[in-house]
Amino acid sequence: MSMLNETHDPALQSWVASANVAGCDFPIQNLPFASFKRKGSSEALRCGVAIGDQILDLKALAALGALQGEAQRAAEAGAQTQLNTLMGLGPQVWSALRLALSRGLRTGAAQQGVWQACLVPQAEAEFGLPARIGDYTDFYTSIYHATNIGKQFRPDNPLLPNYQWIPIGYHGRSSSIVVSGQPFKRPVGQTKAPDAAQPTVKASARMDIELELGVFIGTSNALGDPVAITEAEDHVFGLCLLNDWSARDIQPWEYQPLGPFLAKNFASHISPWIVTMEALAPYRTAFVRPEGDPQPLPYLNSAHNREAGALDIHLAVDLQTSQMRAAGDKPVQITSTNYRHAYWTVAQMVAHHTVGGCNLQPGDLLGTGTLSGPSLDQAAALIELTTGGKNPISLPNGETRTWLEDGDSIVLRGWCEKPGAARIGFGECEGTLLPARKL
Amino acid sequence: MSMLNETHDPALQSWVASANVAGCDFPIQNLPFASFKRKGSSEALRCGVAIGDQILDLKALAALGALQGEAQRAAEAGAQTQLNTLMGLGPQVWSALRLALSRGLRTGAAQQGVWQACLVPQAEAEFGLPARIGDYTDFYTSIYHATNIGKQFRPDNPLLPNYQWIPIGYHGRSSSIVVSGQPFKRPVGQTKAPDAAQPTVKASARMDIELELGVFIGTSNALGDPVAITEAEDHVFGLCLLNDWSARDIQPWEYQPLGPFLAKNFASHISPWIVTMEALAPYRTAFVRPEGDPQPLPYLNSAHNREAGALDIHLAVDLQTSQMRAAGDKPVQITSTNYRHAYWTVAQMVAHHTVGGCNLQPGDLLGTGTLSGPSLDQAAALIELTTGGKNPISLPNGETRTWLEDGDSIVLRGWCEKPGAARIGFGECEGTLLPARKL
Missing domain, CATH: 2.30.30.230 (Fumarylacetoacetase, N-terminal domain)
Structure with a gap:
């Protein structure tokens, strides 16, 4: 189709x-x-x-x-x-x-x-919310993000050996997904400094963004029946913008051995608009694996996926601080990238998710994971852009940012354009960080 | 209440x-x-x-x-x-x-x-299904299970340093939760032997059970508003039996760095009956932390939780193989334990889940995690009972089991009894493993 x-x-x-x-x-x-x-x-x-x-x-x-x-x-x-x-x-x-x-x-x-x-x-x-989201799964399809963040969490072992074989994903929280424009509070949680004797409970001091796309499932598959990669796109209704906010100080203390939990489930924002797979058809593009990388296993491989499984979608993140807002300054772009750099395609996410029999349902949401591009100025999270908070971003009004501050508003944008096709866009996905509750 | x-x-x-x-x-x-x-x-x-x-x-x-x-x-x-x-x-x-x-x-x-x-x-x-389960979260509240399984996955580092501070949990898959009695297929997935050059796709050969209790959330909390531990039980409707089947050969290859995914999401069974917290009131009991263990942080601690936060619920697992079924042999008990051994209580799960602002909704399900007791014959999963498949269980009819075989039926049972109170039970949670789909 x-x-x-x-x-x-x-x-x-x-x-x-x-x-x-x-x-x-x-x-x-x-x-x-x-x-x-x-x-x-x-x-x-x-x-x-x-x-x-x-x-x-x-x-x-x-x-x-x-x-x-x-x-x-x-x-x-x-x-x-x-x-x-x-x-x-x-x-x-x-x-x-x-x-x-x-x-x-x-x-x-x-x-x-x-x-x-x-x-x-x-x-x-x-x-x-455009759909009642039964289940939300977040993938990890940018090999650049996986490598950049892996360097910080596991310096000696940044890219794990499974990455080039498995579209790594995990289950996320659907109840806390909200639509663009809804403010949310800075989360409170357990953190532990490496040299501290015990953890403390406090407001997160390392609030980050994750620029992602969300993939809305259309038609379901029955429990026990996998979706072949050649059929996978028929199960996909369309894509939206997704900001999977992350508390980077809660994450390292909680995530072993079962993965991220409270570092991610306090809020995730999506754009109101879902752009259909059919609308995106002119922007299909080939995904060629870097030379020397293993080819995907057969259940993750098809001629169509190789030739046209990737999508050429421009993505950008704008920031407006409360100081900028007060001064009437417009949001400024802090990074931009493109979805075509992802290591795993939409069809591969669907085929992998269902290979063991897991059932997807209409309205289920798959996140692509943080869509960092090959160079650091295409990084799609502050943890990468600021190298773990070490290199602040300078803003035109003289402010700097390592992590988000209260009152910061983040706007994700996405669009497709090329000669010979109409430009289409995703609208915006906006979220403003409110102060943490009183402790 | x-x-x-x-x-x-x-x-x-x-x-x-x-x-x-x-x-x-x-x-x-x-x-x-x-x-x-x-x-x-x-x-x-x-x-x-x-x-x-x-x-x-x-x-x-x-x-x-x-x-x-x-x-x-x-x-x-x-x-x-x-x-x-x-x-x-x-x-x-x-x-x-x-x-x-x-x-x-x-x-x-x-x-x-x-x-x-x-x-x-x-x-x-x-x-x-007794409720539409919006979100399913699985905890890891048995320190015995965490230690036993940690020994196999990370021999040098079985119990991670966060375990005694955080009720470790992760988001699970709600669409594949089914009610007792529904058969399910052995999952297919990527596995990789430690000495293999690359992974292969095959039916899981290490199918396991996880004996858990499920905690059904009653009243909700708004996004951004945590539930205090002193209020936590008012948000809990009741408990059911939960079998969180696990494919132990899919799990180690996929679970790093974001946690279990396809190893767990092909099916989870719950009992049809939810026993209310009020019915369980006579079976409340103290949870005293082992000497030398840190006391829970204030948001996870209350006098009521220390004095009566644990629940005295007997749990057992019965197995009936297809050979036993053909011979008319009844299921045999392969393990039994008690929920009172859990390291984190129901109230602590709710307080932790919401501390960062995550909203729980009526019908959400929290799994306790595999409820292994202090001794190995109280282990609540085959991976522990058989020490990773090395020590088979002998059945009365001469069969043995390390992992589940096609046609095996597993029945979870739970009940409370003590002098001076009426015995109450959870009924049964049954699931029969069907052969994998043809590859």
């Missing part, structure tokens, strides 16, 4: 004029999904599709009964509060809806008069 | 005669909860309470409108397919329902004539 088709034509324009502005994240070639309602209203959440600076309300659209067959069925599923039902309908149905929306939103579409009433300005909307 | 009251009186008898038989798991002093329907029927699941060999159907009872106030409200929540809503109502409401059920089911109760129609024989029922 990921071939290019008429919906990808870069010449397409929409009758929603804001969608045609250069640099817009949500042109007619994108059509990402979210759950929303009017800000401050008592309306129920329902699903919608971004077009320019508007949201096409799928509940309103479904009520018109203007679509046909599978597209109408999909829009009716989109009338629900979250996307889980629509996600479970599968790639043919998603694709039918995309085609119908693309045709209805195009310049000159006969539907314009009727569909106009289904638009809600994004500026007047607030967003919910 | 965990003081002794009239519902604990060991002299109480029920008009359901089977509840009064010596050795019954479900006397009137127990009253555990499950989700059920009539076997093979198209009925909707609803919640019920065990009494003797019967289930009191809460949906039918709620429809009678025979209870008052909070108890009626609780029964109406119990009319739903799973217990999440009832769990969220809190300890006062749970207790009001328990009191009303105890009074209505007692010998001589005026309600007998009407309530009789709300009984469904357990033999005619099939069970669902």
Whole structure:
């Protein structure tokens, strides 16, 4: 379902004029999904599709009964509060809806008069979590991140021998995943300095970001039945931005032998918008393993995955401190990277996750892990950018940062662009760190 | 809410005669909860309470409108397919329902004539998962298990320095938790022998059990707001049996640095019945740390927790091989232990899980971890009982076992008994291992 088709034509324009502005994240070639309602209203959440600076309300659209067959069925599923039902309908149905929306939103579409009433300005909307996330799994697919962080936690043994064979992942916490814009408190927890006799309980002093992408599962597999790598992408609904905040002083004391726990489960932010795999089709690219690295085992290998399994998605992190906010200074970019550098693809994550029979369900979220690129200025976490807090980042207003300070706001951004294809974007994923609770 | 009251009186008898038989798991002093329907029927699941060999159907009872106030409200929540809503109502409401059920089911109760129609024989029922499990966290609260298994994975460093300070836990997989009786396939996965040049993909050859208790969360805490240890038990609805099957050959190759993943997420079984914290009140007991061990940090310490935070619950594992089944031989007990040996209590698990602000929700499940006791014959996993597969267990029919073989059925049992209190039980948690899928 990921071939290019008429919906990808870069010449397409929409009758929603804001969608045609250069640099817009949500042109007619994108059509990402979210759950929303009017800000401050008592309306129920329902699903919608971004077009320019508007949201096409799928509940309103479904009520018109203007679509046909599978597209109408999909829009009716989109009338629900979250996307889980629509996600479970599968790639043919998603694709039918995309085609119908693309045709209805195009310049000159006969539907314009009727569909106009289904638009809600994004500026007047607030967003919910796009799906009920049953399980959240976080992977570790950047070999640069694994190596950089491995050097700090295990200087003599940075990249473990399993890394090039297994898409390493672990189960995360789904209850504390929140949508962009929700502030969160600095966590409190046990930390122990290497030379201290015993641990102490205090607010984390080493708060970090992790720039990731989130992969939303669409169709499920039954318990006991693995998903072959050749089928894996049919189970994926789309991608969002994900900030997997980490408390770097809680992590080293707690993580052995069973992995990260409280260092990660106090909050994780995702963007409201999910960009579908079909929208990303023009940005598929080859992943060639570095020479000398082992080839993936057969269950993680396919011609399609080698030739087009990676995705060319630009990613950036902006920071706005409270001092900047007070002075009216805009956020500044502190790092940027690209998803194409990941060592394991979306399809490999799905195939590995299910090889032993684990069942994935509509709305499950897989994190890619921190997406650091090959050079240090492409690092996707402060622990790498500042070499474990040793080399502060200098900001234009004279402030410096090693770790996050109270009031800091972090904005993740993601977009795809290249000659011959329409630019599409992910919108933003914002989170502001509040002071820790009183101890 | 965990003081002794009239519902604990060991002299109480029920008009359901089977509840009064010596050795019954479900006397009137127990009253555990499950989700059920009539076997093979198209009925909707609803919640019920065990009494003797019967289930009191809460949906039918709620429809009678025979209870008052909070108890009626609780029964109406119990009319739903799973217990999440009832769990969220809190300890006062749970207790009001328990009191009303105890009074209505007692010998001589005026309600007998009407309530009789709300009984469904357990033999005619099939069970669902008692709750929608949003998140599953597995702890590691037996210091004996941590030490035994640590010796095998890290001979020079069995018990890590954080163990006596942190109730170590990690996030598990909730989608693959199934209810007792559902068979499951032997998982396939990557394993690597220490002397092999590269990993291979094959069916696990070291399939193990983990005898645990599951702790169901009742009332939630908001994201960012920790639960104090003195309030922690008010957030706990009750306990069930939990078998956290483990593939011991997949685990060592995948678990570094982020913890167990596919070695654990192919299936976990729980008992259908949840025994409430109030039913367990007579079996509270002190936990005294071994001399010389550090005292818990203040957020993990309270007088109540020291004096009555542990629970005296007997636990046993029975095995029936397919050869035994064919010969009509009953399952044989291969190990037994007691929950009172755990190094961290239920309240400590809740207080630690939330100290950084992580939100728990009604229906979330916390595993205690493998509950091995102080001596090797109280070990709660085959990896300990057989010393990593080196010392097979001999079965009465002449068979031996190091790891599980296809067709093996494992039954977990749990019960509480002591002079001056009614014996109560957890029922059974059964799972049968099917052959791996064809490779």
